[in-house]
Amino acid sequence: MFAYTLRRLAQAVPILLLVSLISFGIMQLVPGDPAAVLAGPNATPDDLIRLRETLGLDKSFLTQIMIFYTNLFKGDLGYSIILGEPVLKVVIERSPISISLAIYSLVLTIVLGLSIGVVAAMKHNRWVDQIAMSFALIGVSVPNFWLGLVMIVLFSVHLGWLPTGGYVPFFEDPAGWFLAATMPALSLAMMQIGLLARLTRSTMLEVLGQDYIRTARAKGASEARVIFKHAMNNVLIPVVTVLGMILSVLLSGSVIVETIFAVPGIGALLGNAILGRDYPMIQGGLIFVAAVLLILNIVVDVLYAWLDPRVRVQ
Amino acid sequence: MTRTDPILSIEGLSTSFTGDEGTVVAVDDVSFDVNEGEIVGLIGESGSGKSVTALGIIGLLPKDTARVTAKRIMFDGRDLTQASDRELRRLRGGSIGMVFQEPMSSLNPVLKIGDQLMEPIRIHERISRRAAFDRGVELLAKVGIPSPAQRMNDYPHQLSGGMRQRVMIAIALSCSPKLLLADEPTTALDVTIQAQLLDLLLEIQAETRMAIVLITHSMGVIAECADKVVVMYSGRIAEQGPVTEIFDRPGHPYTRGLMQCTPELTGNPRRLTTIPGSLPSLSALPPGCRFAPRCDLALDACRTGRPPMIGLGEKHASACIRATELVTRSMLPEGAEA
Numbered sequence: 248m249f250a251y252t253l254r255r256l257a258q259a260v261p262i263l264l265l266v267s268l269i270s271f272g273i274m275q276l277v278p279g280d281p282a283a284v285l286a287g288p289n290a291t292p293d294d295l296i297r298l299r300e301t302l303g304l305d306k307s308f309l310t311q312i313m314i315f316y317t318n319l320f321k322g323d324l325g326y327s328i329i330l331g332e333p334v335l336k337v338v339i340e341r342s343p344i345s346i347s348l349a350i351y352s353l354v355l356t357i358v359l360g361l362s363i364g365v366v367a368a369m370k371h372n373r374w375v376d377q378i379a380m381s382f383a384l385i386g387v388s389v390p391n392f393w394l395g396l397v398m399i400v401l402f403s404v405h406l407g408w409l410p411t412g413g414y415v416p417f418f419e420d421p422a423g424w425f426l427a428a429t430m431p432a433l434s435l436a437m438m439q440i441g442l443l444a445r446l447t448r449s450t451m452l453e454v455l456g457q458d459y460i461r462t463a464r465a466k467g468a469s470e471a472r473v474i475f476k477h478a479m480n481n482v483l484i485p486v487v488t489v490l491g492m493i494l495s496v497l498l499s500g501s502v503i504v505e506t507i508f509a510v511p512g513i514g515a516l517l518g519n520a521i522l523g524r525d526y527p528m529i530q531g532g533l534i535f536v537a538a539v540l541l542i543l544n545i546v547v548d549v550l551y552a553w554l555d556p557r558v559r560v561q
Numbered sequence: 562m563t564r565t566d567p568i569l570s571i572e573g574l575s576t577s578f579t580g581d582e583g584t585v586v587a588v589d590d591v592s593f594d595v596n597e598g599e600i601v602g603l604i605g606e607s608g609s610g611k612s613v614t615a616l617g618i619i620g621l622l623p624k625d626t627a628r629v630t631a632k633r634i635m636f637d638g639r640d641l642t643q644a645s646d647r648e649l650r651r652l653r654g655g656s657i658g659m660v661f662q663e664p665m666s667s668l669n670p671v672l673k674i675g676d677q678l679m680e681p682i683r684i685h686e687r688i689s690r691r692a693a694f695d696r697g698v699e700l701l702a703k704v705g706i707p708s709p710a711q712r713m714n715d716y717p718h719q720l721s722g723g724m725r726q727r728v729m730i731a732i733a734l735s736c737s738p739k740l741l742l743a744d745e746p747t748t749a750l751d752v753t754i755q756a757q758l759l760d761l762l763l764e765i766q767a768e769t770r771m772a773i774v775l776i777t778h779s780m781g782v783i784a785e786c787a788d789k790v791v792v793m794y795s796g797r798i799a800e801q802g803p804v805t806e807i808f809d810r811p812g813h814p815y816t817r818g819l820m821q822c823t824p825e826l827t828g829n830p831r832r833l834t835t836i837p838g839s840l841p842s843l844s845a846l847p848p849g850c851r852f853a854p855r856c857d858l859a860l861d862a863c864r865t866g867r868p869p870m871i872g873l874g875e876k877h878a879s880a881c882i883r884a885t886e887l888v889t890r891s892m893l894p895e896g897a898e899a
Contacts, residue, residue: 458663458666458667459667459669459670461661462667464653465619465661466653466681466684467684468680477672554671555670556670556718
């Protein structure tokens, strides 16, 4: 198990190198002059030349890549052109916001998705199943920005139950965080809840038809025991596999949702950076998001091996 | 010879399945007894209703599609048709053990052998984990698994098919059942392993005197193990009786067909005969005797009305209107009926 974890960590290194190379390449490939953007429409050619020098844009490709990697290993991701602050500092400031939102969404997804799926499978072809699956279908088909706007109109404007957005740090005011984060988390999670509920239902139905479930019943196991001890572990194997993907969607999908709910997270940060051609910010954000996703996927893989003994032997 | 009540007595068991294409009757009015310490062979082609009969007895058929009805199913002095789900659950894995056909898929892939083996013990008896573990090791040793204490921590994929089926037998035996329902326990295994496992079952049976309902489609297995035979065809009992009676004086053309399908190693080698045709579809059953369309002895009378069970001797009966004739003819040298 330990060796497996180490091996998965080692496999992450080349991937991270590739991602950093791609993020470096962005600066070289995308049209548009960052210096011109930063200097504004009134800048003189001399201003541009000076700015390119300070940004290192005038140096050769090889020198640039050398500087990029030297700085990267020192933990220096450069200065954000728009904010004028170190990229790493901004990313570290903003990431807890997005990560806490993603975790909240993930918890909602797992709790609601799994339980809706399990209940639907247990009441297969009954009205409970049909209602659950209609809900799942709505969840899958409704776009999150539309859902977010509708929720704002309903819960903030008409009912006044929840704030329209913003962000309250969790450790300062947990209740406030909860109120502010619920609508963004729900609109982020809705589609994933629908997907997970459908996956859980179909997997559960398949597992319940397996011979080992009949064996469990033949041993005199109660229905609860059959579902939670014998079926659930097997259902969780494919579920955990998609959890990695779900998490990456929750993290990267937050660009739109953070914008709608005015949440100052990584998503909103990257959105603005892209619009403003803030290349160092885009690069840094990309590397950061990739690193987080890699780590999460390793966690998922290790969890998968822990759940399924057949994977462990390899 | 002392007479006791049978441990299992089934009267008029029927099972139907409801699906998208309507309702089909898979088991139709089946009755037989199993005495204490007796091995009853339940034989028939695939789809003849053997497994459905066994699963129906202990309520293991899917509740949303299957409907089981019976006049009475007496087990150990109580009527299972009147038993609640809870009471049935207490019997399953306790007084009634089950072994299934597919050792490869009958064990849960994500649970350790030990946990799966200790589960019925812990469900049915108030016993510590430690004591259940020790009992598990004992059981594994009893079914012939080498280094049983280590195997307790293995997962099913680490064992071969034969070993897994031994584990299944250990699970079924864990609470010293009075009745073992063995649903083709050796069919999926290769021949040498089949023989080993049958010997193991017979050995344990001789020691514990539990009753066994042995479902199989092999006449050879029946000849080797069973005391009594119930031959099923298309959801009905074709013939039943003591094993020697059935082999010496088969009273149903289907039983004879099954016997002629089995190769003999002694005597003159002969070409194996097959029974022409196949089981009728449950949704398009022929009227009258269900075997009639495949039977070369069928008369016009066979095609109307369900054939009654005709007694052919003590506890030997056949659902063939020509049974008496057949029994006398089977005394003639082979080939005389052609």
